[in-house]
Amino acid sequence: MVSPVETFRSLHHGRPPGAPLVLPGPWDAASAHAFEEAGFPALATPSAGVAASLGYEDGATPADEMFAAVARIVRAVDVPVSADIEGGYGLPPKELVERLLETGAVGCNLEDSHRGVLKDPREHADWLAEVRQAAGDRIFLNARVDTFIRGLPDPDRAIERAALYVAAGADCVYPIGAPVDVLPLLRAGIEGPINMVAKPDGESVRELGGLGATRVTFGPGLQRQAAAALSRVAGELRGAWLDQTR
Template sequence: MTAVPGRTGFADLHRPGAPLLLPNAWDHASAAALAAQGYAAIGTTSLAVAAAVGLPDGAAATREHTLRLARTLGTGPFLLSVDAEGGFSDDPDQVGELARELWAVGAVGINLEDGNGPVDRHAAKIAAARSAAPGLFVNARTDTYWLADGEGTLPRLDAYRQAGADGVFVPGLTDPERITALVRHLDVPLNILYSPSGPTVARLAELGVSRISLGSLLYRRALGAALDAMADIAGGRTPPGTTPSYDAVQALGRRPD
């Protein structure tokens, strides 16, 4: 098992050429299972938090659900980074309060997305989070590639860095030349979202990426595996793949104090 550094050591896991591979969990069992595989840091995924309670992702509807999950995972044997959409508010003070609450329950990082909205507004959120929770690693996400064609990426990242972001996240970017250009331009860690159709983890490391997130991929794969298993069972076939035993899953639960 990989040794888990202290809370302030989370930033040190972001190394160009030896990136942090960050799996994203959606509940206690998924986080505990990933930690048991040796992952020292684990993120959450806003899609799973929203889908689990029947709410839309990216609609600022899951603040309390996100905090509840953070309270559950914040004392686990791993470093926790929380996907907080756009901070669940356009009020920087409210985003700062969220950052403070996340730090208080044990999180070491927060991911804040701009939704390709106003740069100044997102920069103000980042500054508020930095001020309210100085120890929290603020990962500033821009959706210029996720929602558009990438135009305006550099000015946004520069503004977010100036506002106090510890790292920047550009999901949807898979072109090696553009990734390399960003790495050369930035003075903070670059986070890229892994895509099965994009560069491999080894290739992203070669390009100088410092953090590779899986986002909602594991959650969506788990749902897909459940549907595939049902189709196999209904068709008289034995489902392939890994099936943890009842006792193995039971062992992931917390022991009573």
């Protein structure tokens, strides 16, 4: 029998250009269920979206609450779920892996910056290797490369970091904030799957796939769209209620 992590890993390989893996980002059990009902084969939680649902600023969610939220999302669906666990919350690799596996998640995002500052890439690669050793094949590692959002726009620097992380055991590389026009360069220089973010006013999923993205996620974008829609409904409801009381 194929395990959920094997299913999730297989979704990243053998994909034709223009048909990347699309992973919506649930922020709670209800949104996860909605995405599963829509037919998506897997999901990937956004830390910022989960933080907003719990009443925290992005990056301020306590580890216990993040893991608990991920566990609720995993329990709500039958498809594989990967979790954005930010920089790992300072946990030793073995404990980090154990806590992630306890949630039922099959994968995770791990950032290579802390409090806005890029980590030393070799030290981070060594840490990723420890995570991989502790996880074995039980977790799909998506290594985030933060150069583009930390003031280092040269794609060669992102490619250098990506090579270190892939050598350390990362299954996928996530050059967050990379301009779309450098995606072909990244595709040519990075071995293995590449994760890109789709933006409401940006290129389509198909276009991102054609340029080299293996998988497409949405960050907190879907949660923010849902919150904006709810605000509009709340405003309309408030207006209707006021009309009735006049």
